[in-house]
Amino acid sequence: MTELDFARIFQALPSPFMILDRELCYVAANPAYEAVVGTPFAQLQGQNLFSLFPNEGEAGVRLRQSFERVLATGEPDTLAYINYPITEADGTVTNRYWTAVHVPLTGPDGTVQHVMQNTVDVTELVRMREATTLPYGSISAATRLIERTRETEASSAEFRRLFQQAPAFVAVLSGPNHVFTFTSDSYTKLIGGRDVIGQTVAQALPEVIDQGFIEVLDKVYREGHVHAAEGARVMLENEPGRPAEETFLDFSYNPIRDGAGNITGVFVQGMDRTESVRAVRRQRLMIDELNHRVKNTLATVQSIASQTLRNTSDFAQARRALEARIMALSNAHTMLSDRHWRDAEVGNLVHQELSAFGDEQVDYGGPTLMVNAKTTVALALVLHEMAANAARHGALSVPEGNLSVKWRRDGEGQLVVDWVERNGPTPTEPVRQGFGARLLRMVVTGELGGGLDLNYDQDGLRAQVLIPAAAYAEQEARFD
Amino acid sequence: MTSAGRRVFVVEDEALVLINLEDILEQLGWNVAAQAMRLSEAEQLATSVEAIDVAILDVNLGGARVFPVAQILRERGVPILFATGYGRDGLPPEWDDHAVIVKPYSQTEVEQALDRLLGASV
Numbered sequence: 001m002t003e004l005d006f007a008r009i010f011q012a013l014p015s016p017f018m019i020l021d022r023e024l025c026y027v028a029a030n031p032a033y034e035a036v037v038g039t040p041f042a043q044l045q046g047q048n049l050f051s052l053f054p055n056e057g058e059a060g061v062r063l064r065q066s067f068e069r070v071l072a073t074g075e076p077d078t079l080a081y082i083n084y085p086i087t088e089a090d091g092t093v094t095n096r097y098w099t100a101v102h103v104p105l106t107g108p109d110g111t112v113q114h115v116m117q118n119t120v121d122v123t124e125l126v127r128m129r130e131a132t133t134l135p136y137g138s139i140s141a142a143t144r145l146i147e148r149t150r151e152t153e154a155s156s157a158e159f160r161r162l163f164q165q166a167p168a169f170v171a172v173l174s175g176p177n178h179v180f181t182f183t184s185d186s187y188t189k190l191i192g193g194r195d196v197i198g199q200t201v202a203q204a205l206p207e208v209i210d211q212g213f214i215e216v217l218d219k220v221y222r223e224g225h226v227h228a229a230e231g232a233r234v235m236l237e238n239e240p241g242r243p244a245e246e247t248f249l250d251f252s253y254n255p256i257r258d259g260a261g262n263i264t265g266v267f268v269q270g271m272d273r274t275e276s277v278r279a280v281r282r283q284r285l286m287i288d289e290l291n292h293r294v295k296n297t298l299a300t301v302q303s304i305a306s307q308t309l310r311n312t313s314d315f316a317q318a319r320r321a322l323e324a325r326i327m328a329l330s331n332a333h334t335m336l337s338d339r340h341w342r343d344a345e346v347g348n349l350v351h352q353e354l355s356a357f358g359d360e361q362v363d364y365g366g367p368t369l370m371v372n373a374k375t376t377v378a379l380a381l382v383l384h385e386m387a388a389n390a391a392r393h394g395a396l397s398v399p400e401g402n403l404s405v406k407w408r409r410d411g412e413g414q415l416v417v418d419w420v421e422r423n424g425p426t427p428t429e430p431v432r433q434g435f436g437a438r439l440l441r442m443v444v445t446g447e448l449g450g451g452l453d454l455n456y457d458q459d460g461l462r463a464q465v466l467i468p469a470a471a472y473a474e475q476e477a478r479f480d
Numbered sequence: 481m482t483s484a485g486r487r488v489f490v491v492e493d494e495a496l497v498l499i500n501l502e503d504i505l506e507q508l509g510w511n512v513a514a515q516a517m518r519l520s521e522a523e524q525l526a527t528s529v530e531a532i533d534v535a536i537l538d539v540n541l542g543g544a545r546v547f548p549v550a551q552i553l554r555e556r557g558v559p560i561l562f563a564t565g566y567g568r569d570g571l572p573p574e575w576d577d578h579a580v581i582v583k584p585y586s587q588t589e590v591e592q593a594l595d596r597l598l599g600a601s602v
Contacts, residue, residue: 290567295565300586303500374542442495446517
């Protein structure tokens with residue numbers, strides 16, 4: 001086997017090569033390099049690269065850092081793209097672009113003693129890129145390869161920044177145990193600001209272990225398929241020290257492969273959909289609630305109509321009664337609507353029914369007391385029936401009759417309404433058995449779980465209505 | 481099918497709707513064996529009232545759901561007819577194979593729903 005003369009090969013290489021020592025002084029350069037820098041090796045030898053070709057700009061800094069990396073780590077380093085002006089022999093300065101590969105040369109003790117640089121002039125490429133009219137196909141395959149490398153390096157930092165700040169969340173997991181090697185800001189926010197780099201998913205996010213996600217990651221890592229989920233429910237500790245909260249995510253796990261096609265990790269990306277899922281849910285609940293209320297109101301009106309028209313022979317009277325009942329219901333709804341369907345004041349409900357009668361006949365009063373929506377509707381209907389009954393058959397049906405309505409809250413918090421009719425006609429049987437009396441009993445004792453005391457005295461009805469605090473003060477469970 | 485003298489258990493939290501339902505059932509010849517307007521009362525009656533042939537249950541009782549009552553009745557083997565403003569969509573999966581009437585309902589709808597339910601349960 002012929003022994004190869006490496007020094008001769010070095011000299012013959014068509015691509016520029018040079019070698020620096022640890023002080024970055026020239027120890028070797030081939031003719032191709034001499035041609036590029038326009039300086040014979042004799043003038044380079046022993047000289048410091050940066051003394052000879054000073055460069056305080058960004059390119060100089062990058063070049064120096066690359067050499068330092070190689071010297072420190074013993075690993076080759078590539079600058080895919082560097083702008084470095086060269087002074088020609090005639091003194092003219094040309095701006096040239098390079099791809100530089102720096103390779104460590106180790107001494108017998110294994111330490112890096114020299115750095116070898118190989119540069120490729122890519123100025124042609126840059127100029128061609130500037131001449132946008134030129135078809136891309138005219139660039140040589142080698143140049144294209146370099147171009148791709150250049151783009152990769154230049155964009156890698158840019159991509160990292162983009163991923164870091166992306167509104168979608170991104171994480172990179174490495175190895176079969178899914179060790180976090182990268183998390184975007186939004187991912188970090190999603191997991192409550194926890195620093196998870198270097199930890200496995202199981203260590204970093206213990207709350208997901210029982211939710212099956214690690215098994216899915218194992219499968220993606222093992223089998224190489226993509227796992228995608230929409231609106232997946234995940235319990236995550238998204239605030240430090242707080243219990244896990246329901247979170248909805250669109251996400252995918254994509255296998256990461258190396259050049260040989262082996263899976264080396266899993267790329268996690270997705271969007272936090274929690275807010276929009278909640279908004280859709282709220283809207284759904286509101287529509288359901290509205291529908292429920294409308295249907296219930298219609299059922300109430302249906303009942304009022306059928307009760308009013310039942311067994312009636314006087315249709316003109318029935319029509320007036322029906323209108324008045326529906327108006328009472330409607331007025332209660334208006335009062336509630338004004339207060340976001342939360343509550344209404346007892347005084348307003350009483351006033352609504354009795355204000356049409358003169359002060360000389362009707363006397364009413366009590367403290368300001370709020371009642372919930374259910375009680376408002378119930379009380380409005382009850383007061384309407386009692387007032388209508390008083391006007392048709394009771395104390396308000398004769399000029400000398402009068403009515404007193406007083407309300408208060410007793411020691412147990414119950415709402416007490418005292419309804420006393422005086423100087424009216426003696427109540428008759430239909431009044432005791434009619435719809436009004438039936439509704440009163442059903443609403444007060446049934447719906448509101450309260451107490452009702454009805455006395456049909458000689459000169460009119462004397463009634464006491466008791467509504468427990470639990471019935472009128474508690475707000476019904478609301479959506480949201 | 482004759483409903484004369486048969487016993488129905490009714491749960492409905494709105495007084496007016498209950499009055500209307502009572503009237504409908506009376507017209508159809510049913511005997512309202514018991515009625516409840518609140519959940520606790522309904523649970524207690526669902527356990528204690530004897531010989532119930534069918535139950536008509538309003539789903540939403542002032543924010544509470546009637547399903548604990550339905551559970552008691554199902555264990556007793558009582559056929560259940562749900563009444564709700566939400567329709568079948570308002571029933572959770574566990575109950576959505578049960579009979580439903582949507583509020584507001586007519587006398588004919590109640591009659592047909594009960595006929596179907598009791599016809600099917602024989």
